[in-house]
Structures are given as C-alpha cells and as structure tokens.
Amino acid sequence: MERRSEILHHIQSKPGITFRELARELGIGIGDLQYHLYRLEKEGKVFSRKVGKRRYIFPAGFxxxxxxxxxxxxxxxxxxxxxxxxxxxxxxxxxxxxxxxxxxxxxxxxxxxxxxxxxxxxxxxxxxxxxxxxxxxxxxxxxxxxxxxxxxxxxxxxxxxxxxxxxxx
Missing domain, CATH: 1.10.10.10 (Winged helix-like DNA-binding domain superfamily/Winged helix DNA-binding domain)
Structure with missing residues (x-):
C-alpha cells in the first residue's frame, strides 16, 4: 500500500509520465508497477492513455x-x-x-x-x-x-x- 501511495504521488507530481519513465524514476520492476497501476486505475485514482507505442499516465480528473x-x-x-x-x-x-x-x-x-x-x-x-x-x-x-x-x-x-x-x- 505504501508503494502504491508513492506511485500515485509521483504521477500527481508529474502528470503524463510514461510507464517506462515511472518505472525507471521509482526503481520499480515492470510487473510490480503494472500491478499497482492496475489497482490505482480500478480505484479511479489514475488513468492511462496509449499513444503510439507509449503509455502515458495521469491522475484522475486531469x-x-x-x-x-x-x-x-x-x-x-x-x-x-x-x-x-x-x-x-x-x-x-x-x-x-x-x-x-x-x-x-x-x-x-x-x-x-x-x-x-x-x-x-x-x-x-x-x-x-x-x-x-x-x-x-x-x-x-x-x-x-x-x-x-x-x-x-x-x-x-x-x-x-x-x-x-x-x-x-
């Protein structure tokens, strides 16, 4: 749960961050990050938008x-x-x-x-x-x-x- 809060805070401070950037900046493994983002999206706290080959992540309501x-x-x-x-x-x-x-x-x-x-x-x-x-x-x-x-x-x-x-x- 603490990890998820850290991810959410980072997305809120840097809206539009790409999935790869987020993983690199927080030092989180891809699978771990996918899981937490899935949960955050289910909770309605974040959403993502795929453009080309990149996935951009935004806080809810952005x-x-x-x-x-x-x-x-x-x-x-x-x-x-x-x-x-x-x-x-x-x-x-x-x-x-x-x-x-x-x-x-x-x-x-x-x-x-x-x-x-x-x-x-x-x-x-x-x-x-x-x-x-x-x-x-x-x-x-x-x-x-x-x-x-x-x-x-x-x-x-x-x-x-x-x-x-x-x-x-």
Whole structure:
C-alpha cells in the first residue's frame, strides 16, 4: 500500500509520465508497477492513455487539453518542432533542415502532433505547411507548470544561445 501511495504521488507530481519513465524514476520492476497501476486505475485514482507505442499516465480528473500537450512535449524532437512552430508556420522540409532531421523522421512526428490536435497541416502544392493549433502561451504555461525541469532546461538553452551570439559579434 505504501508503494502504491508513492506511485500515485509521483504521477500527481508529474502528470503524463510514461510507464517506462515511472518505472525507471521509482526503481520499480515492470510487473510490480503494472500491478499497482492496475489497482490505482480500478480505484479511479489514475488513468492511462496509449499513444503510439507509449503509455502515458495521469491522475484522475486531469484536464484533456493539458493531456495532449504533455504527450506532445514528451519527446525531445517534438519539443524542438513545437518551439520552431512558435515562430510561425513552416513546411516539413524547412523543419527537417532547421533541426537536422530526415524527412521521414519529421513526417512521423508531425503526424503524431496532428493526431494529438496540437498542429494543423495544410497542403500547398507538393508541400505541407504546419502551424500550431494552440496559443504558444498555453504551451509555455503547461511546460512551466507541469515540467519545471524542462522549463529550466529551455531557459538554460536560451542563455547559452544568447551568450554564443554575443561572442560572435
């Protein structure tokens, strides 16, 4: 029971955590974690959402809009794409070039972001232009509120970028 309370507390402090992350961060075996999550879901204290190959776990009553955003920012590549799109619409090839990624990689992640409703896709001739379907301020609020360590990492990256620009002058 104490173990289950620890798991619940961790999910409440980090909503949208993946099953694997939860197991790793708490040092719990997969079978043990599956059992406790099953019990927590039966008790109505948590729920999970499977997207692609990952299972995301949320505390009961967690708002839907934030669920999608937390799933979207759960991977580094998607976070980088969303940050790029905060500046405005881009085509798939522009995103691939700016991030140094292959077209298929960008295509996969854009498909996931479109399915989640975070990004809109508009076909223009042979290319597809992507735009955020969320206000960038909402995305920033969700990151700051639910993933403060990620927020700090983004701030550190910005400081590094500004420092390097100053050095080049």
């Amino acid at each position: 708002e839907g809009e934030c669920q999608r955003l937390l799933i979207a920012i759960s991977t580094e590549t998607r976070r980088r794409i969303l940050l790029l799109l905060m500046d405005g619409p881009l085509t798939q090839s522009e995103i691939a070039k700016r991030l140094g990624l292959s077209q298929p990689t960008v295509s996969y992640h854009m498909g996931e972001l479109v399915k989640l409703g975070i990004v809109d896709a508009r076909k223009e001739g042979k290319s597809v232009t992507y735009t955020l379907s969320y206000d960038p301020a909402i995305i920033a609020r969700v990151i700051k509120e639910y993933r403060p360590s990620l927020w700090e990492k983004l701030a550190d990256n910005l400081i590094d970028l500004l420092t390097s620009v100053g050095d080049e002058e």
